[in-house]
Amino acid sequence: MSTEPIGLARDLAPKGVMRAQIGHTDIAIWRSTNGVVSAWENRCPHRGMRLSHGFVRGESLACAYHGWHYDCSGKCHYIPAHPELEPPSTIRPSIYSVVEQAGILWVNTIADADPVTLPKDLLSIRSITLACDLPTAIDSFSSAAQTEVSLFNGSVSVFSQQPSILSLSSPDGADGIFILFQQPYPHRVVAHVLANNLYQANDLIALSRWCESVRRAAEQNTQSSNAPASSL
Amino acid sequence: MSGYEHALKYWYPIAMANELAEGQTKHTQLLGNDIVLCGNNRGSADVRTAGKPLLVQSDYGHVWTTLSDDPHPLFSIPEASEHGRRFVPCGVVRVSCSPLRAVENFLDIAHFPFVHTGILGSEPHTEVYKYDVNIDETADEVFATNIKFFQPQASKSAEGGIETEYIYRVPAPMAAVLYKTCPPKPEYLDVIALFVQPLDEETCDVWPWMALYDDTSSMADLIQFQQLIFVQDRSILENQMPRRLPIDPGHEIPTKADLTSIAYRRWLKKRGAYYGAFEGI
Numbered sequence: 001m002s003t004e005p006i007g008l009a010r011d012l013a014p015k016g017v018m019r020a021q022i023g024h025t026d027i028a029i030w031r032s033t034n035g036v037v038s039a040w041e042n043r044c045p046h047r048g049m050r051l052s053h054g055f056v057r058g059e060s061l062a063c064a065y066h067g068w069h070y071d072c073s074g075k076c077h078y079i080p081a082h083p084e085l086e087p088p089s090t091i092r093p094s095i096y097s098v099v100e101q102a103g104i105l106w107v108n109t110i111a112d113a114d115p116v117t118l119p120k121d122l123l124s125i126r127s128i129t130l131a132c133d134l135p136t137a138i139d140s141f142s143s144a145a146q147t148e149v150s151l152f153n154g155s156v157s158v159f160s161q162q163p164s165i166l167s168l169s170s171p172d173g174a175d176g177i178f179i180l181f182q183q184p185y186p187h188r189v190v191a192h193v194l195a196n197n198l199y200q201a202n203d204l205i206a207l208s209r210w211c212e213s214v215r216r217a218a219e220q221n222t223q224s225s226n227a228p229a230s231s232l
Numbered sequence: 233m234s235g236y237e238h239a240l241k242y243w244y245p246i247a248m249a250n251e252l253a254e255g256q257t258k259h260t261q262l263l264g265n266d267i268v269l270c271g272n273n274r275g276s277a278d279v280r281t282a283g284k285p286l287l288v289q290s291d292y293g294h295v296w297t298t299l300s301d302d303p304h305p306l307f308s309i310p311e312a313s314e315h316g317r318r319f320v321p322c323g324v325v326r327v328s329c330s331p332l333r334a335v336e337n338f339l340d341i342a343h344f345p346f347v348h349t350g351i352l353g354s355e356p357h358t359e360v361y362k363y364d365v366n367i368d369e370t371a372d373e374v375f376a377t378n379i380k381f382f383q384p385q386a387s388k389s390a391e392g393g394i395e396t397e398y399i400y401r402v403p404a405p406m407a408a409v410l411y412k413t414c415p416p417k418p419e420y421l422d423v424i425a426l427f428v429q430p431l432d433e434e435t436c437d438v439w440p441w442m443a444l445y446d447d448t449s450s451m452a453d454l455i456q457f458q459q460l461i462f463v464q465d466r467s468i469l470e471n472q473m474p475r476r477l478p479i480d481p482g483h484e485i486p487t488k489a490d491l492t493s494i495a496y497r498r499w500l501k502k503r504g505a506y507y508g509a510f511e512g513i
Contacts, residue, residue: 045484047484049468063346081488083358091485
């Protein structure tokens with residue numbers, strides 16, 4: 001499994017907790033009050049509660065069920081039902097490698113996270129979730145970009161295969177927009193959209209709306225191709 | 233005997249008493265089987281699965297049925313016939329979790345400050361003091377006694393925080409009865425029972441029922457109080473992985489506060505009550 005882009009770093013504020021999925025691995029990602037990001041198996045070892053429902057206190061993530069506190073290394077250091085107890089060091093969820101680069105949170109559940117190198121100074125625009133499979137999502141953005149002349153010059157290239165990243169050229173011919181795809185589940189794709197800093201505010205608003213229109217088209221294509229023949 | 237065959241021998245709640253008007257039908261499930269109820273003129277219902285009539289009894293405010301022709305008798309709750317108590321069926325909460333997870337959560341006190349914050353618990357009163365758990369060999373039930381916990385709003389009738397005493401009883405794999413300090417009458421114990429209807433191994437309908445000393449709260453307020461508690465619990469129960477209850481040690485890590493849960497899992501295992509249990513590695 002490659003290093004996957006699971007979210008925009010901007011969307012995970014200090015004390016925030018997110019959930020992601022890579023393959024069959026359910027992941028909790030959280031940022032401590034001081035800004036340290038951690039990505040863990042999404043399951044409290046005590047009673048199996050998803051840690052993505054937990055809450056951050058200082059430099060700890062606490063489970064929503066019984067408040068067990070885990071520090072940034074994953075070690076459980078406080079069990080509220082037994083305030084005097086020093087918890088055994090074996091109580092910890094599995095830890096995954098996570099890095100922030102180019103405004104993206106990159107996670108690898110097997111090895112050290114090794115992100116694709118993107119150009120500097122990209123703006124994080126948004127993440128958008130599409131109810132379709134990965135080829136449909138990529139095709140939809142790719143074909144829509146070729147006819148959207150006010151934002152792009154029609155040139156679309158594959159920047160990376162694994163993970164899937166499209167590069168769309170801006171009207172001046174530069175690498176304008178990057179769209180990073182991640183598929184958490186079958187028929188569910190998250191697209192993270194980054195733009196170079198030459199776009200104006202109005203263009204970025206138009207870009208965000210364009211992403212919505214691509215999502216609708218992709219989901220409609222998926223629905224009509226899944227519909228039984230009699231309803232066509 | 234499989235977990236399913238074991239589970240067939242018990243009674244389960246499938247409706248509240250007087251829920252169905254005469255002739256009114258309702259469809260539900262029990263252990264993966266489709267069940268049809270038809271209200272009769274006795275406040276109960278005629279119950280069938282695949283056309284076959286099933287045994288029915290009315291007790292503790294509910295209509296109970298069983299898929300067995302020779303079931304274990306329904307457990308006894310002596311307080312259900314005590315004068316002066318108000319009997320409060322609280323409706324139903326559907327939860328996407330194993331019926332065993334629902335029972336185990338009901339037996340847990342350490343979550344009160346975090347899940348029922350400001351009601352059944354609050355920080356910094358999080359410590360679970362030593363308590364006792366026994367298997368009553370005669371009745372073959374799990375008992376947890378000598379539990380004390382600080383509660384900001386122990387019940388609808390409570391005025392301010394009190395140290396509440398708890399006794400838990402597990403009379404059947406999918407039922408639990410709680411006895412707790414009655415705030416207006418500290419010398420008495422309120423009874424709150426959790427009757428679980430297993431729709432299948434990963435979905436259940438939970439029917440709370442209470443027998444309280446409370447002459448002032450309205451029925452609606454009493455029910456709303458319990459519904460709030462169970463909806464809070466549902467947010468936990470639907471996010472525990474795996475959905476089925478791991479019965480073998482090693483998959484989850486308990487502490488001393490979990491003695492009741494440990495005893496419950498052992499008791500389930502000993503009797504082969506594997507319906508809703510996680511049997512993976």
